[in-house]
Amino acid sequence: MLKIVYPICCGIDVHKKFIVACIASTDNKGVTTYKSSRFSIFTKGLRELSEWLCSNSCNDVCIESFGKYWIPVFNVLEATCKITLAHPKYFKAIRGKKTNKKDAKWIAELFKHDLVNGSFMPPLAIRQFRDLMRYRVKLTNFKTSEKNRPKAASRYPIFSLPMCYQTLLVRVPLQLFNEYLQIHWIPILMLLLIFTVLCFLKQPIYSLPLTM
Numbered sequence: 001m002l003k004i005v006y007p008i009c010c011g012i013d014v015h016k017k018f019i020v021a022c023i024a025s026t027d028n029k030g031v032t033t034y035k036s037s038r039f040s041i042f043t044k045g046l047r048e049l050s051e052w053l054c055s056n057s058c059n060d061v062c063i064e065s066f067g068k069y070w071i072p073v074f075n076v077l078e079a080t081c082k083i084t085l086a087h088p089k090y091f092k093a094i095r096g097k098k099t100n101k102k103d104a105k106w107i108a109e110l111f112k113h114d115l116v117n118g119s120f121m122p123p124l125a126i127r128q129f130r131d132l133m134r135y136r137v138k139l140t141n142f143k144t145s146e147k148n149r150p151k152a153a154s155r156y157p158i159f160s161l162p163m164c165y166q167t168l169l170v171r172v173p174l175q176l177f178n179e180y181l182q183i184h185w186i187p188i189l190m191l192l193l194i195f196t197v198l199c200f201l202k203q204p205i206y207s208l209p210l211t212m
Helices: 043-055 070-077 100-112 124-153 163-170 174-183 185-199
Strands: 008-014 018-026 032-040 060-064 082-086
Touching (some): 008 100, 018 100, 032 043, 060 070, 060 100
Parallel strands (some): 008 060, 060 082
Antiparallel strands (some): 008 018, 018 032
16 A cells, blocks of 8 residues: 555646646545645636635645646745646546546645655746746847848848958947948948848849840
């Protein structure tokens, strides 16, 4: 017989528009009773879930990390419960008809025996800082991609643009480019106009009609 690690625990099955929670309570004789309830994914429903868990003296919760829908549930319950966030691969499918109540009950059944491997979750301050750094990396990659766009677009016309033009837009810092633009704005404007026309030119030169 498997050892019961969490006498009172809860398994939560998260969906896009609602969540299903199942509390598994085990008495001294080893008999487990289950209590299930369905809540909304909005803040009001998550607060009702937190109050429902507190009223049933349930502090240990296991959540299936389904997409990004688990994030608001984790943020609301983090202050009042000890949460174990588990990957869906650790929950085996149940034979027979699959329902949300059975999924939540199966999560609670595995969790009360401590058969679920939880994922590492840093504190809230570190998670917020990590999200900001990930967003910064994303913006940096986007900025680099846009800087390299003129160099890549210069290969589409029938002839390649001078290397000085590619260097001007790709390698020279933006401040130097602005200073150069203020001094020599007419040649650069003409060059950009010619470059735009050549980019939209569909036919090569030898295929154009020779008659005027």
